[in-house]
Amino acid sequence: MNECVLVVDDDREIVKAIALLLEKEGYxxxxxxxxxxxxxxxxxxxxxxxIVLSAKSEETDKILGLSMGADxxxxxxxxxxxxxxxxKSHLRRYTILGxxxxxxxxxxxQNGRLCYRISERTxxxxxxxxxxxxxxTKIVELLIRxxxxxxxxxxxYSRVWGEEAFSAENTVMVHIRRIREKIELNPKKxxxxxxxxxxxxxxxxx
Amino acid sequence: xxxxxxxxxxxxxxxxxxLGITLLLMNxxxxxxxxxxxxxxxxxxxxxxxxxxxxSERLGTLIGAAVGGENWDGSSYGFSDxxxxxxxxxxxxxxxxxxxxxxxxxxxxxxxxxxxxxxxxTSSEEEASDSSNGTESYRDSYLKDLEGDSNVLFAVxxxxxxxxxxxxxxxxxxxxxxxxxxxxxxxxxxxxxNFTLCYNAKGDGKxxxxxxxxxxxxxxxxIYGRNSHWQVPGYENFEAEGDAREAVVFLAAAAxxxxxIESYGQGTIQRGGTLxxxxxxxxxxxxxFQLRIYAACVGVLLLLLLPILHLRDSLGEAKKWIGCQLxxxxxxxxxxxxxxxxxxxMFVGFLTGSFWSLFSQGTGxxxxxxxxxxxxxxxxxxxxxxxxxxxxxxxxxxxxxLELPLQKxxxxxxxxxxxxxxxxxxxxxxxxxxxxxAMYWDAVVLLLLLLLVCAVLALGFSLEYLKRNRRMAxxxxxxxxxxxxxxxxxxxxxxxxxEDTDLREAAENLNEISQGMEKALEERTKSERMKVELVANxxxxxxxxxxxxxxxxxxxxxEKNLPEHVKDYIRILGEKSERLKNMVQDxxxxxxxxxxxxxxxxxxxxxxxxxxxxxxxxxIQIEKSELTxxxxxxxxxxxxxxxxxxxxxxxxxxIQNALQYSLKxxxxxxxxxxxxxxxxxxxxxxxxxxxxxxxxxxERFVRGDTSRSDGGNGLGLSIAKSFxxxxxxxxxxxxxxxxxxxxxxxxxxx
Numbered sequence: 004m005n006e007c008v009l010v011v012d013d014d015r016e017i018v019k020a021i022a023l024l025l026e027k028e029g030y031x032x033x034x035x036x037x038x039x040x041x042x043x044x045x046x047x048x049x050x051x052x053x054i055v056l057s058a059k060s061e062e063t064d065k066i067l068g069l070s071m072g073a074d075x076x077x078x079x080x081x082x083x084x085x086x087x088x089x090x091k092s093h094l095r096r097y098t099i100l101g102x103x104x105x106x107x108x109x110x111x112x113q114n115g116r117l118c119y120r121i122s123e124r125t126x127x128x129x130x131x132x133x134x135x136x137x138x139x140t141k142i143v144e145l146l147i148r149x150x151x152x153x154x155x156x157x158x159x160y161s162r163v164w165g166e167e168a169f170s171a172e173n174t175v176m177v178h179i180r181r182i183r184e185k186i187e188l189n190p191k192k193x194x195x196x197x198x199x200x201x202x203x204x205x206x207x208x209x
Numbered sequence: 210x211x212x213x214x215x216x217x218x219x220x221x222x223x224x225x226x227x228l229g230i231t232l233l234l235m236n237x238x239x240x241x242x243x244x245x246x247x248x249x250x251x252x253x254x255x256x257x258x259x260x261x262x263x264x265s266e267r268l269g270t271l272i273g274a275a276v277g278g279e280n281w282d283g284s285s286y287g288f289s290d291x292x293x294x295x296x297x298x299x300x301x302x303x304x305x306x307x308x309x310x311x312x313x314x315x316x317x318x319x320x321x322x323x324x325x326x327x328x329x330x331t332s333s334e335e336e337a338s339d340s341s342n343g344t345e346s347y348r349d350s351y352l353k354d355l356e357g358d359s360n361v362l363f364a365v366x367x368x369x370x371x372x373x374x375x376x377x378x379x380x381x382x383x384x385x386x387x388x389x390x391x392x393x394x395x396x397x398x399x400x401x402x403n404f405t406l407c408y409n410a411k412g413d414g415k416x417x418x419x420x421x422x423x424x425x426x427x428x429x430x431x432i433y434g435r436n437s438h439w440q441v442p443g444y445e446n447f448e449a450e451g452d453a454r455e456a457v458v459f460l461a462a463a464a465x466x467x468x469x470i471e472s473y474g475q476g477t478i479q480r481g482g483t484l485x486x487x488x489x490x491x492x493x494x495x496x497x498f499q500l501r502i503y504a505a506c507v508g509v510l511l512l513l514l515l516p517i518l519h520l521r522d523s524l525g526e527a528k529k530w531i532g533c534q535l536x537x538x539x540x541x542x543x544x545x546x547x548x549x550x551x552x553x554x555m556f557v558g559f560l561t562g563s564f565w566s567l568f569s570q571g572t573g574x575x576x577x578x579x580x581x582x583x584x585x586x587x588x589x590x591x592x593x594x595x596x597x598x599x600x601x602x603x604x605x606x607x608x609x610x611l612e613l614p615l616q617k618x619x620x621x622x623x624x625x626x627x628x629x630x631x632x633x634x635x636x637x638x639x640x641x642x643x644x645x646x647a648m649y650w651d652a653v654v655l656l657l658l659l660l661l662v663c664a665v666l667a668l669g670f671s672l673e674y675l676k677r678n679r680r681m682a683x684x685x686x687x688x689x690x691x692x693x694x695x696x697x698x699x700x701x702x703x704x705x706x707x708e709d710t711d712l713r714e715a716a717e718n719l720n721e722i723s724q725g726m727e728k729a730l731e732e733r734t735k736s737e738r739m740k741v742e743l744v745a746n747x748x749x750x751x752x753x754x755x756x757x758x759x760x761x762x763x764x765x766x767x768e769k770n771l772p773e774h775v776k777d778y779i780r781i782l783g784e785k786s787e788r789l790k791n792m793v794q795d796x797x798x799x800x801x802x803x804x805x806x807x808x809x810x811x812x813x814x815x816x817x818x819x820x821x822x823x824x825x826x827x828x829i830q831i832e833k834s835e836l837t838x839x840x841x842x843x844x845x846x847x848x849x850x851x852x853x854x855x856x857x858x859x860x861x862x863x864i865q866n867a868l869q870y871s872l873k874x875x876x877x878x879x880x881x882x883x884x885x886x887x888x889x890x891x892x893x894x895x896x897x898x899x900x901x902x903x904x905x906x907x908e909r910f911v912r913g914d915t916s917r918s919d920g921g922n923g924l925g926l927s928i929a930k931s932f933x934x935x936x937x938x939x940x941x942x943x944x945x946x947x948x949x950x951x952x953x954x955x956x957x958x959x
Contacts, residue, residue, distance in 0.1 A: 014753050014754075014756070014757060016757040016760075016761070017753070017756055017757050017760060020757060020760035020761050020763075020764055021760065023764055024760070024763070024764065027767065056756075058749045058750075058752040058753050058756075059749060060752075060794075060797075062808075078752075079752040079753060079755070079756040080752050080755040080756040080758075080759050080790050080793075081756060081759075082759065082763075083759065083760045083763040083764075084763070155818070156818075156821075156822075172818070172821040172822055172824070172825045173821075173824075173825045173828060175825075176822065176825030176826055176828065177825070177828070180826075198822055198826065198857075199853060200814065200819050200822060200823070200853030200854055200856060200857040201814025201815050201816065201818050201819030201822070201849075201851070201853045201856065202812075202814050202815065202818065202853065203818075
């Protein structure tokens with residue numbers, strides 16, 4: 004591993020902590036303390052993945068950050084593990100997946116960091132295959148084939164299990180939770196597999 | 210059986226009441242009238258005024274005939290009132306009645322002025338007698354006529370000679386014997402003549418009357434006056450004088466007069482009709498009187514029957530029933546029948562002059578009474594819920610009126626009030642023009658003219674007033690429109706009315722109010738914004754150091770070879786930093802929600818499904834707790850309008866709350882019910898700690914148990930409440946003893 008991560012924050016302790024965490028993962032870390040202009044400057048020259056760390060957690064703030072050229076947005080206070088997972092995810096996609104991404108266009112269904120290859124019946128997250136059970140794969144296939152569409156639990160149940168739903172909500176929810184743990188960076192704040200409360204479940208189109 | 214008996218009693222009671230009142234009313238007034246009437250003598254016609262007048266006149270005529278000699282023209286010796294009772298068709302009774310214009314006047318041998326009347330009256334008879342027997346004098350034919358009437362037997366003597374009589378057995382020879390014959394002894398045995406009148410039998414010019422064997426007091430105090438019964442000579446102020454002193458007249462009347470019909474030429478002639486009619490009238494009247502008394506008695510008896518048979522309750526029921534039945538009728542019809550008809554009856558009675566007879570007969574009174582009575586019943590039982598023919602019309606008029614804007618309504622009402630005045634004026638003008646044509650100038654017309662001038666002036670003034678009012682109505686319209694605008698939140702506008710209008714001040718006040726409101730609203734929004742900004746800044750500033758803390762704790766956790774107690778410290782630090790993190794987030798959200806700045810995305814969702822999803826989502830937590838969750842959620846969709854994400858947070862908080870604070874081993878109930886268009890989801894649990902029922906649990910940082918700090922931050926219910934309200938729902942929290950109930954209510958979407 005020779006990837007280098009630039010950590011920028013005006014709070015030195017945070018920079019130090021993140022640097023320590025990333026170094027433990029084997030990354031080279033560069034430190035800087037003025038984050039505002041950094042994003043713009045980097046974007047001018049390089050197509051590097053950028054994760055913005057912000058204390059502002061509002062949706063509007065996130066949209067602003069992403070539109071300025073950031074690839075990801077993590078609101079403070081974040082969990083260090085999540086941040087590390089995100090860094091990994093972005094780097095992997097930036098370095099390794101360039102080719103795979105291009106290759107998989109004809110066969111796979113691409114959705115953000117996820118890619119589902121129908122021929123293989125396999126879900127890839129950041130280019131790496133995710134180990135899913137048969138039922139979980141069926142659920143993922145159903146949802147990822149129709150990104151953005153909301154499926155009621157009963158429909159998921161009848162289409163995946165092929166029988167009348169009895170206690171669909173609980174069963175489906177258990178599976179969804181397990182899938183989330185495998186594909187989401189922060190399973191508590193899922194980005195892909197979302198519950199639409201009072202209606203059903205959906206795969207967010209990223 | 211019971212109801213039939215009851216029905217029977219009701220019918221009987223009302224029938225008795227109706228008949229009783231009817232009989233009583235029909236008869237009491239006639240009975241009173243008859244008793245008050247002078248001429249009602251209970252069957253004895255000889256006691257009546259009419260009879261006295263008749264006999265007096267007969268006496269007068271006979272004296273006249275005796276004194277008048279062969280050339281007698283029919284004039285009477287005596288006097289009569291203008292109002293003398295007369296029986297039509299009986300010429301003989303008319304013969305002596307004169308029309309004296311005043312007081313007592315005696316005429317002897319016939320006054321010139323009166324002959325005209327008499328000849329007119331008797332001319333037909335004169336002609337009749339002339340044609341049959343031309344040689345007879347008028348006196349002879351008259352007396353002969355009288356002789357045929359056996360109802361009145363008579364004898365006339367003049368200067369000691371018998372002139373005429375129809376007393377059988379009394380002849381001129383017997384009367385000529387010098388002394389006065391005893392007339393009464395010649396009366397026939399077989400027919401009863403219980404009334405005899407004898408004039409001048411003793412030569413004193415006085416009248417003696419014997420009725421049923423007893424003499425009557427003819428003269429009273431001896432002075433003829435208004436109340437004197439007998440109009441015969443012998444009073445101090447009416448004495449028989451001159452020739453009349455030489456006449457002697459005897460009259461006897463039959464107790465039961467009959468009609469005497471004789472053939473006369475080609476036809477018949479009736480005699481004795483006068484007395485016969487008097488007699489029959491009395492008999493008839495007394496019969497009617499008796500009947501009426503009986504009927505009235507029956508009526509009273511029937512009425513007495515009601516309390517005796519304890520039928521008064523039934524009567525009440527009957528009245529109620531009738532009242533209810535009357536309620537079915539339209540009020541206009543009822544008003545016409547119950548109030549209009551009696552008034553009409555009276556009016557017609559007055560117009561035709563039959564008012565008194567109509568009411569003295571009792572029928573009119575009874576009819577009016579029942580009509581009024583039913584009207585009264587109707588009023589008592591149907592007050593305020595009358596059916597009306599005109600109501601739909603009136604209501605439609607009202608609704609149409611309400612559809613108009615206020616100012617138009619006001620103007621319209623003014624015209625409605627003004628129109629009748631205009632009509633009145635028009636009638637007045639018309640009336641005046643009518644009189645103008647007649648050129649009939651007098652005080653009335655002048656008065657009318659004055660009235661007209663006044664009316665025109667009044668019209669002018671009221672037109673001016675109407676104009677002003679119209680302007681005012683327009684201003685009111687503007688004002689109400691402006692008020693509606695203010696209510697709708699348009700505060701910056703300004704209503705300016707002209708300076709001379711009545712409502713200018715009101716408009717200015719309204720402007721000030723809306724300005725004040727605008728200012729207050731601005732200030733409030735500003736302060737709210739500042740508050741949210743402050744909280745946002747604070748939480749923002751808290752987040753950065755918190756991130757450091759969380760990160761370093763994470764680093765510490767990864768540190769190896771640490772002593773066990775240090776690891777324990779690190780774990781505690783981790784837990785507390787996590788709680789701090791949540792709290793910072795919650796505070797931020799709660800302040801935003803409280804200031805109404807929480808963005809919500811309302812969409813239609815299934816309340817039941819949301820609850821099931823929430824439960825499934827929290828499955829692990831629920832299973833970990835030592836509590837049992839009992840849910841009652843209907844299978845069919847309960848659609849509401851809400852923000853799913855926020856509502857999920859609400860129930861997450863409520864269930865978490867229940868899991869955290871419930872008594873170990875107790876049950877938590879989650880139920881969803883729909884009622885009256887509202888869906889209500891409630892979470893019920895038994896609190897482990899004792900609850901203070903006066904606490905408002907939805908206040909920020911309030912916890913059921915104030916002494917312990919057990920991981921909760923006291924914001925859960927507050928957030929739940931804010932979020933529910935932001936979605937348009939309602940959260941209610943109740944604590945009764947240890948039972949804690951939180952219910953979330955949303956209107957159901959159809």
